[in-house]
Amino acid sequence: MIESLHGDAASLVVRVGLPLAVLDNDEILVRDTSIAALLELAAAELDCADFGLRVALEQNLDLLGPLALAVGNSETIGEALDCTSRYLFVHARGLSVAAVPDPYLVRGVIAYRYGYPPGVYATPQSVDMGLLFLHRAITDLAGGPYGLRSVEIPHAPVAHPERYESLFGVNAVRYRRSSALLRVPKHLAEQPISGRNRSAHELALRFLQQQPNNGTTTLTTQVKTYLRRTLGTIRPTLDATASEMSMAPRSLQRQLRAEGSSFGACLDETRRERAEHYLRTTRMPVGQVAAVIGLDSPASLSRYADRWWHTTPRRFRLIDPAALSAVRSPGISPM
Structure with missing residues (x-):
């Protein structure tokens, strides 16, 4: 793409700290931040404002x-x-x-x-x-x-x-x-996907499940990612989460404990993060915010907000974000 726009791909790659080998080998893993930097540099150097969009058109x-x-x-x-x-x-x-x-x-x-x-x-x-x-x-x-x-x-x-x-x-x-x-x-x-091959799907999943995270993505992060994705759609339980991780519930708790966490802590932190996001960036009624983070009523959200921020959800919306560190509470929801 860079060379099609008369740019020097080798020069740009080196300037963002990537090895020249990435130009010839698709198997080399590189940091997301390096790719982002390369996209921005290429857009600027080539005077191509839609560079990221053009790259997407070449991908499938x-x-x-x-x-x-x-x-x-x-x-x-x-x-x-x-x-x-x-x-x-x-x-x-x-x-x-x-x-x-x-x-x-x-x-x-x-x-x-x-x-x-x-x-x-x-x-x-x-x-x-x-x-x-x-x-x-x-x-x-x-x-x-x-x-x-x-x-x-x-x-x-x-x-x-x-x-x-x-x-x-x-x-x-x-x-x-x-x-x-x-x-x-x-x-x-x-919507169903036509022409699916169940055997190919299962084979690919088995391969992906065996891929290591190389210590970058902890089990705690994986659990929070799953909870963030499903809050408000299914009941967040230890058993369901363990099944998603292809683990026994006790094994999940044991490994989370080894990382200094627990399922209850992951759920509480994810709820707090999501509640803060919706209260800060949307006009959702408090009752709907409670629902999308998996709570059964506005009163439940109020109890959580009192523990998290020592205030009500409505008042929290008015707090200056810079002052949040003074009102946060690290408490963990009992599970």
């Missing part, structure tokens, strides 16, 4: 190797996206694709969030590339247009807005949002 699911085999042979699109989030660490540490409530509270609509955990900055070119790649992958899995409602982008447009609208196929592309999202019909997750 095959780029993901065995993960592509598992995704493309999943039973439904929802299962495919869940599989992507669970095993994306093989290609990108910390990156995830997760179903989240629609930020505009439109009935029958959900959103798929692309990106890193809250607080981790993703550069504009890398977001553009990843979000368009996700859109194209879903289009392929669905066999055509899938009812995309809008695209939510966390930064200002770096390319002409018409470029985004053309590539995503919708006029509703919104910028400077809190997260990178594709808003889609809720029923999309249930």
Whole structure:
């Protein structure tokens, strides 16, 4: 791509600290931050504002190797996206694709969030590339247009807005949002994927389950990622989480304890993080925030908020984020 735009790929690769060998060997693993830096540098040096979008147009699911085999042979699109989030660490540490409530509270609509955990900055070119790649992958899995409602982008447009609208196929592309999202019909997750091969799916999953995290992704992080993805959709239990991790409940607790954590701590921290996100970045009623973090009532959220922040959910919305360190509480929900 760089050379097609008359750039010096070798020079740019060296300038972001990558080995020249990455130009000839797709098997070399590199840091996400290095790829993001390369995208930004290339866009600037080549005066190509839509560089990340162009890169996405050159990519397809095959780029993901065995993960592509598992995704493309999943039973439904929802299962495919869940599989992507669970095993994306093989290609990108910390990156995830997760179903989240629609930020505009439109009935029958959900959103798929692309990106890193809250607080981790993703550069504009890398977001553009990843979000368009996700859109194209879903289009392929669905066999055509899938009812995309809008695209939510966390930064200002770096390319002409018409470029985004053309590539995503919708006029509703919104910028400077809190997260990178594709808003889609809720029923999309249930759409079957045609031509699936169950044996290929199971074979790919067995391979992915054997891949080491190389110490980068702890079991605690994996559990929190799973809880973040499922809060508000299924009841968060130790047994269900252990089954997702392909572990016995006692083994899961024992390994979490070895990391200085527990299932209760993971659930509490994930709920607090998600509650803070929704209270800070959306206008969701308190009752709905309680529901999407897996609590049964606004009163339950109020009790949690009192322990977490020593205030009510409504008052928390008014607190200056800079003052949060003074009101946080490290307490753990009893489980």
